Amino acid sequence: MTPDTVPPGLPVPPPLRNDCFSLPAGVDWTPVDEALALLRERLHPVCAFERAPATAALGRVLAEDVIARRAHPPRSNSAVDGYGFAGPVPEGAHVLPLVEGRAAAGGDFAGAVPAGHAVRILTGAAVPEGVDSVVLEEDVSLQGGQIAFRGPLKAGANVRPAGEDVAAGAVALSAGRQITPSDLALLAAIGVGEVTLRKRLRVGVISTGDELVEAGTDAGVGKIPDANRPMLLAVLERLGHDPVDLGLLGDDRALLREALDEGAARVDAIITSGGASAGDEDHVSALLNEAGAMQQWRVAIKPGRPLALGLWQGVPVFGLPGNPVAAMVCTLVFARPALALLAGMGWVEPQGFDLPAGFGKRKKPGRREFQRARVRDGRVEPFASEGSGRISGLSWAEGLMELGDGERHVRPGDPVRFIPWGGFGL
Numbered sequence: 001m002t003p004d005t006v007p008p009g010l011p012v013p014p015p016l017r018n019d020c021f022s023l024p025a026g027v028d029w030t031p032v033d034e035a036l037a038l039l040r041e042r043l044h045p046v047c048a049f050e051r052a053p054a055t056a057a058l059g060r061v062l063a064e065d066v067i068a069r070r071a072h073p074p075r076s077n078s079a080v081d082g083y084g085f086a087g088p089v090p091e092g093a094h095v096l097p098l099v100e101g102r103a104a105a106g107g108d109f110a111g112a113v114p115a116g117h118a119v120r121i122l123t124g125a126a127v128p129e130g131v132d133s134v135v136l137e138e139d140v141s142l143q144g145g146q147i148a149f150r151g152p153l154k155a156g157a158n159v160r161p162a163g164e165d166v167a168a169g170a171v172a173l174s175a176g177r178q179i180t181p182s183d184l185a186l187l188a189a190i191g192v193g194e195v196t197l198r199k200r201l202r203v204g205v206i207s208t209g210d211e212l213v214e215a216g217t218d219a220g221v222g223k224i225p226d227a228n229r230p231m232l233l234a235v236l237e238r239l240g241h242d243p244v245d246l247g248l249l250g251d252d253r254a255l256l257r258e259a260l261d262e263g264a265a266r267v268d269a270i271i272t273s274g275g276a277s278a279g280d281e282d283h284v285s286a287l288l289n290e291a292g293a294m295q296q297w298r299v300a301i302k303p304g305r306p307l308a309l310g311l312w313q314g315v316p317v318f319g320l321p322g323n324p325v326a327a328m329v330c331t332l333v334f335a336r337p338a339l340a341l342l343a344g345m346g347w348v349e350p351q352g353f354d355l356p357a358g359f360g361k362r363k364k365p366g367r368r369e370f371q372r373a374r375v376r377d378g379r380v381e382p383f384a385s386e387g388s389g390r391i392s393g394l395s396w397a398e399g400l401m402e403l404g405d406g407e408r409h410v411r412p413g414d415p416v417r418f419i420p421w422g423g424f425g426l
């Protein structure tokens with residue numbers, strides 16, 4: 001990791017501990033929740049702080065709470081076009097003389113409105129002194145210099161009090177939040193033009209495998225296009241990180257070592273796919289092992305059993321399985337919350353909901369299953385195949401269906417958990 005240049009006064013996060021990916025001794029298949037709890041406990045933010053204009057903050061992570069510099073709304077104002085006066089008014093007919101002039105948004109009404117009088121007021125205009133209620137213009141008849149309308153009308157009717165949305169000095173957005181388009185409106189409204197952000201987490205992506213060629217090039221016989229790298233780079237972009245393409249490597253340990261060395265100098269975390277299990281050509285796990293800070297995580301999950309996690313020169317490496325569906329599932333289930341922590345967003349949970357199953361299935365106990373799925377007519381439909389090489393199913397799907405660790409006999413109509421892609425931050 002390159003040392004960040006941090007403006008004076010802003011904190012520099014400490015490095016990760018060498019044992020951050022170690023697993024409890026004697027555990028064979030680690031349940032998903034335990035694996036996640038370990039990551040949550042051991043990882044912490046690694047991205048330094050920087051100041052930036054609020055308008056450039058979309059998708060970025062707040063490093064500090066944002067305090068409202070002004071109230072929203074700053075002054076009590078009218079919610080409608082109508083006539084303002086001092087309320088309340090009781091039931092029955094009312095006739096009020098109008099004062100000269102009007103209150104319009106951006107143009108203050110000079111002076112006070114005397115008791116028993118009304119003033120013409122437009123939506124968004126600050127209510128003049130002596131006014132606390134507004135009657136809608138559609139409910140009024142105008143006769144000469146007077147208005148007539150029927151009560152009752154409560155005091156405060158159609159008036160938006162100062163600070164009813166956000167009080168000046170209140171925490172409007174909390175540290176760790178990833179700025180949304182709506183937040184840009186809020187920041188503008190509360191007078192915040194500059195924010196303290198975390199630098200974007202730089203995440204390198206490497207594909208490994210002798211069978212792979214660059215996407216878009218002629219693969220020829222015996223080769224296949226590298227499908228994981230474009231997918232993973234795009235996922236990282238969507239999650240708000242800074243994706244760094246570290247390339248495609250054959251099953252060559254020396255080259256991979258070089259790429260990890262080079263990558264570790266440029267990025268804050270590395271995601272590899274392929275070579276994660278313990279076979280002859282599984283160089284990612286072999287190398288991380290050699291580095292001494294690696295763990296072969298055997299997580300009780302389908303798909304995505306082999307997962308190699310380690311530190312390479314202090315940089316966390318997520319060695320994902322090569323099968324594209326497993327690579328996607330492991331990225332969303334494990335890498336996403338881990339990267340969010342590193343990026344200063346805090347731990348993130350996938351947001352799903354239970355819907356009736358549109359299918360039947362018997363699931364064996366002992367592992368959590370994620371299947372490509374979509375929702376039609378309010379029911380969850382799984383993809384026709386569970387094969388984790390079936391990339392087309394990822395495109396077909398609109399999210400993942402999650403089946404818990406235990407045994408489960410799902411019958412049509414039973415509730416099942418569906419997590420749309422958006423629930424994973426995509």
Ligand SMILES: Nc1nc2c(c(=O)[nH]1)N[C@H]1C(S)=C(S)[C@@H](COP(=O)(O)OP(=O)(O)OC[C@H]3O[C@@H](n4cnc5c(N)ncnc54)[C@H](O)[C@@H]3O)O[C@H]1N2
Pocket residue numbers: 207208209211212224225226227228229273274275276277278279282303304305306320321322323324326388389
């Ligand atoms: N004896 C065992 N063999 C395997 C096991 C096992 O438990 N015992 N697990 C299987 C499972 S499950 C998976 S997943 C894979 C994971 O192995 P690796 O991480 O070492 O992945 P590879 O062998 O390199 O590749 C698996 C598969 O995916 C294709 N692949 C790899 N990278 C890409 C890419 N960038 N784009 C498209 N496709 C890719 C690769 O060609 C293979 O077909 O191990 C099983 N074996």
Ligand code: MOO
Pocket residue numbers: 301302303304305306321323325326388389
């Ligand atoms: O991780 Mo493998 O793809 O479970 O099938």
